[in-house]
Amino acid sequence: MTGSTTVNIHSLISTFYQPKGTRTQIIADELNFPSDIYALKGQIQIRGLDPEKELILIRSRDGRYLDEDAIAAAMTDETALVFLPSVLFRSGQLLDMGFLIREAHKKGICIGFDCCHSAGVVPHRFSEWDLDFAVWCSYKYMNGGPGSPAFLYINSKHFHKTPLWPGGTDVKKTGSLT
Ligand SMILES: Cc1ncc(COP(=O)(O)O)c(C=O)c1O
Numbered sequence: 001m002t003g004s005t006t007v008n009i010h011s012l013i014s015t016f017y018q019p020k021g022t023r024t025q026i027i028a029d030e031l032n033f034p035s036d037i038y039a040l041k042g043q044i045q046i047r048g049l050d051p052e053k054e055l056i057l058i059r060s061r062d063g064r065y066l067d068e069d070a071i072a073a074a075m076t077d078e079t080a081l082v083f084l085p086s087v088l089f090r091s092g093q094l095l096d097m098g099f100l101i102r103e104a105h106k107k108g109i110c111i112g113f114d115c116c117h118s119a120g121v122v123p124h125r126f127s128e129w130d131l132d133f134a135v136w137c138s139y140k141y142m143n144g145g146p147g148s149p150a151f152l153y154i155n156s157k158h159f160h161k162t163p164l165w166p167g168g169t170d171v172k173k174t175g176s177l178t
Pocket of ligand 1 (some may be wrong): 033085
């Protein structure tokens, strides 16, 4: 329990977004919470890349719902990372997180979720689903009230990772944090 949702998104994307070779794109969606999109664009810019090219926003046919099969189909060997909401704040659609995690992992892609609108409402089985990372707040369905802290989740298989910069540190490889 720490920080705010947006601060936690910056922390986690800075660790999990590692553009390499052809894999430079982040997949999100056009119905995503606006401040999440600003954070993703900022993280792409920090790497010296162009958000207009590297941020792929999955389109909605009706401006309310997303098609999970279309999201899975957009995951390619150009995808470095997928970051999606668990529940779309405009329509209340609950995405099938288990399915999307399986589809991302089949293609060797890390995936994270913003669970602000599902935390406290539906069960979350992050470890069972093998989710890579997540963020959520405590001031919606957890009734924390204005200013209450947010949360972040990192799958224990990633605990060796540190916030990385281009050419940054992987403790497992270097044995050191410097
Ligand atoms: C889905 C979602 N993501 C991100 C945020 C931004 O949270 P914060 O302003 O606390 O960083 C909110 C806030 O309402 C949200 O609903």
